[in-house]
Amino acid sequence: MAATVIDGKAFAAKVRGQVAEHVTRLKAEHDITPGLAVVLVGEDPASQVYVRSKGKMTVEVGMNSYEHRLEADTSEADLLALIGKLNSDPAVHGILVQLPLPKHLNEDLVINAIDPAKDVDGFHISNVGLLGTGQKSMVPCTPLGCLMMLRDHHGSISGMDAVVIGRSNIVGKPMAQLLLNDSATVTIAHSRTKNLADVVRRADIVVAAVGRPEMVPGDWIMEGATVIDVGINRIDAPEKGEGKTRLVGDCHFESCAARAGAITPVPGGVGPMTIACLLANTLTACCRANG
Ligand code: GUN
Numbered sequence: 161m162a163a164t165v166i167d168g169k170a171f172a173a174k175v176r177g178q179v180a181e182h183v184t185r186l187k188a189e190h191d192i193t194p195g196l197a198v199v200l201v202g203e204d205p206a207s208q209v210y211v212r213s214k215g216k217m218t219v220e221v222g223m224n225s226y227e228h229r230l231e232a233d234t235s236e237a238d239l240l241a242l243i244g245k246l247n248s249d250p251a252v253h254g255i256l257v258q259l260p261l262p263k264h265l266n267e268d269l270v271i272n273a274i275d276p277a278k279d280v281d282g283f284h285i286s287n288v289g290l291l292g293t294g295q296k297s298m299v300p301c302t303p304l305g306c307l308m309m310l311r312d313h314h315g316s317i318s319g320m321d322a323v324v325i326g327r328s329n330i331v332g333k334p335m336a337q338l339l340l341n342d343s344a345t346v347t348i349a350h351s352r353t354k355n356l357a358d359v360v361r362r363a364d365i366v367v368a369a370v371g372r373p374e375m376v377p378g379d380w381i382m383e384g385a386t387v388i389d390v391g392i393n394r395i396d397a398p399e400k401g402e403g404k405t406r407l408v409g410d411c412h413f414e415s416c417a418a419r420a421g422a423i424t425p426v427p428g429g430v431g432p433m434t435i436a437c438l439l440a441n442t443l444t445a446c447c448r449a450n451g
Contacts, residue, residue, distance in 0.1 A: 302331050
């Protein structure tokens with residue numbers, strides 16, 4: 161049986177529509193416009209694309225977008241001073257510092273300088289701790305988007321066996337925590353995991369977040385499992401012409417789709433949900449700030 165392809169693009173458009181409706185009401189009834197500040201240090205091409213896209217979508221849902229582009233050699237003191245200013249600016253409800261930062265900047269120090277109430281990425285150590293103890297927190301956008309798709313597809317994931325491949329602070333660890341909070345039985349697999357194929361074969365839910373193109377083949381997937389592919393990898397595509405490239409996930413789509421019950425495509429799966437959740441988090445931060 162062919163897998164259901166989970167349409168992240170359509171789901172994300174629905175979420176953004178709901179956010180936009182809420183923003184319209186906030187403006188009309190309370191004269192409040194949520195504001196998101198995005199800070200980009202340096203000229204990493206992928207980060208520039210993401211930041212432009214975030215700014216565009218922020219404005220499309222009726223929020224204010226504040227973009228701060230800093231030189232690659234910006235000092236830690238100057239970056240911390242900007243974060244301090246954004247923390248105390250009442251028009252700014254959400255702050256996102258695009259990662260990775262240039263090597264001379266301490267990412268932990270910078271992220272933990274953000275007011276946790278404005279930390280729409282959910283990376284501040286306070287939010288990590290709140291999520292880890294099942295308390296109300298800001299939830300990292302990519303794992304939140306994955307969870308929303310899983311809940312939408314399954315209703316409840318309670319008692320299901322979930323394997324998260326990848327242990328990053330941005331995706332793998334918070335994803336595992338969210339699955340656990342929803343009462344799934346969770347395994348975190350990573351580059352040192354023994355018999356990865358066998359671990360993945362036991363899973364009702366596979367979340368792949370390693371950043372290695374098509375590393376999960378279809379014969380690792382249990383018949384009928386749900387596959388959430390977080391990877392966005394650009395690879396050469398000589399079949400499209402000389403010098404051409406294409407985007408692929410961490411899972412080999414065709415062979416995984418042949419065994420899975422449901423699967424997210426790349427592009428058009430998890431990616432659009434990440435930005436939709438960022439906007440939802442900004443709205444949440446604004447509502448909490450205004451009681
Ligand atoms: N770089 C890659 N993903 C992310 C993300 O979700 N948030 C931030 N701030 N930087 C990123």
